[in-house]
Amino acid sequence: MSADGAAVASARVDALPRVAAARRGRTFDWGTVVVHALLILCVAVIAFPLYYAFVISTQTVPEVLGRPPLLRPSGHMLENYAAAWQRSNMARLLLNSAVVAIASALGKIAISMLSAFAIVYFNFRGKSVAFWMIFVTLMLPVEVRIMSTYEVIGSIGWLNSYAGLTIPLMASATATFLFRQFYMTVPNELVEAAQLDGVGPLRFLWAFLLPLSWANIAALFVVLFIFGWNQYLWPLMITNTETMRVVVIGLQDLIPRTGTHVPEWNVMMAAAMMALLPPVAVILFMQRWFVKGLIESEK
Amino acid sequence: MKRAVFPNRLLPYLLVLPQIAVTGVFFFWPALESVRLSVFRTSPFGDKSFFVGLENFRKLLTSSEYYSSIVNSFLFAFGVTAIGLGAGLLVAALATQKIRGLAAYRTAVLWPYGIAPPIAGIIFLFIFHPSYGALPYWLSFVTSYEFNWLLKGWVAMALVIVATAWTHVGYNIAFFLAGLLAIPASVLEAASVDGAGAIRRFRSIIFPLLSPITFYLLVVNLIFSFFGSFGVIHAVTQGGPGRATEIMVFKVYNDGLIGLNLGSSAAQSVLLMLVVIALTAIQFRFVEKRVTYS
Amino acid sequence: MKRWACAVAVVAAALVVGPTESLAKTEISFWHAMGGQLGDTVNELVKQFNHSQAEYEVKALNKGTYPEVLTGAIAAYRQKNPPHIVQMFDVGTQTMLLSGAIHPIFQLMKEQEIAINWGDFIKPVTGYYSKDGNLYSMPFNSSSPILYYNKDAFKKAGLPDKPPATWKEVGEFSKKIIAAGGAKCGFTTSWPSWTMLENTFPWHDQPFATNQNGYTGLDTKLLINGEFGVKHIGQLAAWQKEGVYSYGGRMGQPDPKFINGDCAMLIQSSAVIGGFKKSLKFEWATGQLPHWGTPYKKQNTIVGGGTLWVMKGHKGADDKGVAQFMRFIAEPHQQMWWSVTTGYVPVTQTAIKNLEAGYHFKKNPEQWTALSQLSAKPTPNSLGHRLGNFVQIREAIEGELENVFAGKKTAKEGLDAAVAKGNDILKEFAAASAQ
Numbered sequence A: 001m002s003a004d005g006a007a008v009a010s011a012r013v014d015a016l017p018r019v020a021a022a023r024r025g026r027t028f029d030w031g032t033v034v035v036h037a038l039l040i041l042c043v044a045v046i047a048f049p050l051y052y053a054f055v056i057s058t059q060t061v062p063e064v065l066g067r068p069p070l071l072r073p074s075g076h077m078l079e080n081y082a083a084a085w086q087r088s089n090m091a092r093l094l095l096n097s098a099v100v101a102i103a104s105a106l107g108k109i110a111i112s113m114l115s116a117f118a119i120v121y122f123n124f125r126g127k128s129v130a131f132w133m134i135f136v137t138l139m140l141p142v143e144v145r146i147m148s149t150y151e152v153i154g155s156i157g158w159l160n161s162y163a164g165l166t167i168p169l170m171a172s173a174t175a176t177f178l179f180r181q182f183y184m185t186v187p188n189e190l191v192e193a194a195q196l197d198g199v200g201p202l203r204f205l206w207a208f209l210l211p212l213s214w215a216n217i218a219a220l221f222v223v224l225f226i227f228g229w230n231q232y233l234w235p236l237m238i239t240n241t242e243t244m245r246v247v248v249i250g251l252q253d254l255i256p257r258t259g260t261h262v263p264e265w266n267v268m269m270a271a272a273m274m275a276l277l278p279p280v281a282v283i284l285f286m287q288r289w290f291v292k293g294l295i296e297s298e299k
Numbered sequence B: 001m002k003r004a005v006f007p008n009r010l011l012p013y014l015l016v017l018p019q020i021a022v023t024g025v026f027f028f029w030p031a032l033e034s035v036r037l038s039v040f041r042t043s044p045f046g047d048k049s050f051f052v053g054l055e056n057f058r059k060l061l062t063s064s065e066y067y068s069s070i071v072n073s074f075l076f077a078f079g080v081t082a083i084g085l086g087a088g089l090l091v092a093a094l095a096t097q098k099i100r101g102l103a104a105y106r107t108a109v110l111w112p113y114g115i116a117p118p119i120a121g122i123i124f125l126f127i128f129h130p131s132y133g134a135l136p137y138w139l140s141f142v143t144s145y146e147f148n149w150l151l152k153g154w155v156a157m158a159l160v161i162v163a164t165a166w167t168h169v170g171y172n173i174a175f176f177l178a179g180l181l182a183i184p185a186s187v188l189e190a191a192s193v194d195g196a197g198a199i200r201r202f203r204s205i206i207f208p209l210l211s212p213i214t215f216y217l218l219v220v221n222l223i224f225s226f227f228g229s230f231g232v233i234h235a236v237t238q239g240g241p242g243r244a245t246e247i248m249v250f251k252v253y254n255d256g257l258i259g260l261n262l263g264s265s266a267a268q269s270v271l272l273m274l275v276v277i278a279l280t281a282i283q284f285r286f287v288e289k290r291v292t293y294s
Numbered sequence C: 001m002k003r004w005a006c007a008v009a010v011v012a013a014a015l016v017v018g019p020t021e022s023l024a025k026t027e028i029s030f031w032h033a034m035g036g037q038l039g040d041t042v043n044e045l046v047k048q049f050n051h052s053q054a055e056y057e058v059k060a061l062n063k064g065t066y067p068e069v070l071t072g073a074i075a076a077y078r079q080k081n082p083p084h085i086v087q088m089f090d091v092g093t094q095t096m097l098l099s100g101a102i103h104p105i106f107q108l109m110k111e112q113e114i115a116i117n118w119g120d121f122i123k124p125v126t127g128y129y130s131k132d133g134n135l136y137s138m139p140f141n142s143s144s145p146i147l148y149y150n151k152d153a154f155k156k157a158g159l160p161d162k163p164p165a166t167w168k169e170v171g172e173f174s175k176k177i178i179a180a181g182g183a184k185c186g187f188t189t190s191w192p193s194w195t196m197l198e199n200t201f202p203w204h205d206q207p208f209a210t211n212q213n214g215y216t217g218l219d220t221k222l223l224i225n226g227e228f229g230v231k232h233i234g235q236l237a238a239w240q241k242e243g244v245y246s247y248g249g250r251m252g253q254p255d256p257k258f259i260n261g262d263c264a265m266l267i268q269s270s271a272v273i274g275g276f277k278k279s280l281k282f283e284w285a286t287g288q289l290p291h292w293g294t295p296y297k298k299q300n301t302i303v304g305g306g307t308l309w310v311m312k313g314h315k316g317a318d319d320k321g322v323a324q325f326m327r328f329i330a331e332p333h334q335q336m337w338w339s340v341t342t343g344y345v346p347v348t349q350t351a352i353k354n355l356e357a358g359y360h361f362k363k364n365p366e367q368w369t370a371l372s373q374l375s376a377k378p379t380p381n382s383l384g385h386r387l388g389n390f391v392q393i394r395e396a397i398e399g400e401l402e403n404v405f406a407g408k409k410t411a412k413e414g415l416d417a418a419v420a421k422g423n424d425i426l427k428e429f430a431a432a433s434a435q
Helices: A002-017 A019-056 A061-065 A075-086 A091-122 A127-139 A146-156 A162-170 A173-185 A187-197 A203-229 A234-237 A249-253 A264-286 A287-298 B011-038 B055-061 B064-096 B102-114 B118-129 B132-141 B155-181 B185-193 B197-228 B230-236 B249-259 B262-293 C001-017 C036-053 C066-078 C090-097 C105-111 C124-129 C149-154 C167-179 C192-203 C210-213 C227-242 C255-259 C270-277 C316-330 C331-340 C347-355 C366-373 C390-405 C412-433
Strands: B040-042 B050-052 C026-032 C058-060 C085-089 C140-143 C143-148 C187-188 C262-270 C284-287 C302-309
Touching: A002 B185, A019 A091, A019 A264, A019 B064, A019 B102, A019 B118, A019 B155, A019 B197, A019 C124, A019 C187, A061 A264, A075 A091, A075 C143, A091 A127, A091 A162, A091 A173, A091 A249, A091 A264, A127 A173, A127 B230, A127 B262, A146 A162, A146 B011, A146 B249, A146 B262, A146 C066, A162 A234, A173 A203, A187 A203, A187 B040, A203 A264, A203 A287, A203 C255, A234 A249, A234 B249, A234 C192, A249 A264, A249 B011, A249 B118, A249 B230, A249 C316, A264 A287, A264 B102, A264 B118, A264 C270, A287 B155, B011 B262, B040 B262, B040 C085, B040 C412, B050 B064, B055 B262, B064 B155, B064 B249, B102 B155, B102 C390, B118 B155, B118 B230, B118 C026, B155 B197, B155 B230, B155 C066, B185 B197, B197 B249, B197 B262, B230 B249, B230 C227, B249 B262, B249 C066, B249 C390, B262 C316, C026 C036, C026 C066, C026 C316, C036 C058, C036 C270, C036 C316, C058 C316, C066 C085, C066 C090, C085 C090, C090 C124, C105 C302, C105 C316, C124 C140, C124 C331, C140 C227, C140 C270, C143 C192, C143 C270, C143 C366, C143 C412, C167 C227, C167 C262, C187 C192, C192 C227, C192 C262, C192 C390, C227 C390, C227 C412, C255 C262, C262 C270, C262 C390, C262 C412, C270 C284, C284 C366, C302 C316, C331 C347, C390 C412
Parallel strands: C026 C058, C026 C085, C187 C262
Antiparallel strands: B040 B050, C085 C302, C140 C302, C143 C262, C143 C284
């Protein structure tokens, strides 16, 4: 396609006069300014809901309920966040989310690396069966096996446990395919040389492939961490005590929906901010890895 | 090309074992269980169950609620995809000049991806709230129509669509930008020297070059919003008001875990599986194409 | 004194028997759905029991909402590891009764030879949770829907300080209040199906469903789309259009409308009295659920809330502890304390008499309101509801109510649709249970 485009472009270049084109070159400065302005507008529109949530999290209840809505942060941030922390047992919620996010991410990476390694570097009977089994999981998201998975977890006795929360999440076809794709780009010569040196497969994996894979691993970890942190249906189904809930679900208790308290949206927003901060921070500070991870894992 | 391999016989089995084990226990076994449960009628406590053949399916396919949930699911998916791709393309169009700081802009629109849709839903629940929200308040200056999502189904649907699209827009933009950056500079320069304005350049060159990505994002967005939207519905509307936002994946959960109708829930799971298989087949057929393109 | 002696005996026994005998208390697990403040109160109650004896320790766990507790209990039961005691809400009664997974409370107490004066429980409670004259679950947190009103708003409209007794008055008062700027809307209702249908029907001695609301058979059909239902819901829909009534959502979602003064009146469970006492910033009081007056009789409302069920599947030795805990919570002292702290009605006559003697109800008239609705002798229409899959039925009803209040359907259309769906669900339940 790029070849076509270039051909079209160059054909036109030959056809038109140059003067007007050259003069137009100078007005591109305005164009750039406009583009920047529009982009900044986009950024602002996207940022507004979070900004608003933050503002609410710093106000008192009368300020929240007041009309017209105040768009400036007020001064009650600390007390709201303290209240949110205490009321929802935030420390435990955040811990649980962290456990799920980190354990499932690391687990996925480890298991997928091993499987991809086996598939690429060995010939064994049943290889394609294994490959297709892994592939088929793409067609079985949690949502299509809700009740039965609940029963299975129940019968193993993993309800309401870290094991139940993390281990079932560790099978990932996309991670396996990513590593497989990557391993296939590793030059044959490297493998052959290593074999000549008498390097066994495990050592090869550890000493050669792993160092080469760090970039992919980091990128994948970022994506999987966020994915694990934001898991909703899975933790909802298999945990039902306050001590095992993850933060995206534990927040529900604070939503001023029912109950006899004056609706404390300020505390709710404070809790929401605390819940979304870790994954958002991860994106902000590791955005290059994150983008790489997104793009790589969608291949 | 013949790949170099290691000769070990037992090792590869051990290496794939963890993944196969997890897959077998937590994917295949439940999937088969779903199929089994779908042809039984089971009492809530599981003590009584008897075979009913395709009765659960028949009931589903003749129930108006099930069709409503299908419609809602598609409505939701298309809404999220339209907004997500529309906004994504818009930003991509704006960035046609490859100005400086694109990476910064990308980060600045990408971070909502880290917000779980249920949490985004709660934030938008507040913004849309008929009593406390800012949005109905501002809108009240423009129109006297009451945007009460507790009562009006379409407002509730709009709420969850916007909340979900908000988290996903950055994802689309990131992909579009990656595609944009891959367009050779020479092509764009040639076109602009040639006198093509920004809009013309976009239409004739950039958009066609982006179309593989666009199509890919279309499929991915549809799949994600069709299946991954349970959280926002559960956290915000619980399928209400009056089932206006009851999507298929929520109905499976609701009928099964709350309504305790295991048979119907399992039947719905089976039907959903067929949908996923179809969609994933489309996605993979297309991804193959994209890989050969690049 | 007895406890001290008991402790000495235990220690002596331990010394005699030797260190190999475990002195750990037997654990009794108690799953409930009381969150927030109510949960704290439950924990306090449990602590009192644990301190009152040395053999058993009850562990109370909040397992989520009522449906989540039910799901969890079922899952645990199927894994052969159920909790000893489960708190289940009123609408789960039929499901529990027909499950074969429960140990009826009257049987347990008989086996343990603990005498409970079953006749002491108030009639609406025994009516709801008994089968063949025997109580199957232990009454615990019972409530009734009542009307809360904002005194300040009434004052602003020049209304006398008493609640509206009839629905006609509700409409009149609302209009006056709105005109005087006392509130934006007249009233709202929480738990719409529970308050406006499930309780309003028995309150007016109208049948909610056939088979005496499901008591006498499984082939039950709903009757809410009859003349009375259409009249009542039709009036609500008309008021919704006028702004007299403002639909606020399901469960307790409408509460904020009352709390922040948007609506002058609220129809909600008496169980929120405890919380309102702490949080409402204006003067308020309660009144009975409004009534249409003649030609309808004023009968009684049906208890809401929940009871405690004993699950099967435990060691026989544990039964003693479970029974002791059950006896503990039914004792007048605990009944009174629980009721006064939470706002749930005391469920035994003895407790009620004791509270009366202490002028409790004179000092806290709002706590009497719910009881006053539960004192009449129930008729077949007002004994209770025995409908299977009631959660789904309620959902179907409330979904259709939302259609009616949004103006999408007339009251008759909505109720007809609700009845059709409800009957379907009942049929499904009957088929799944009748094996």
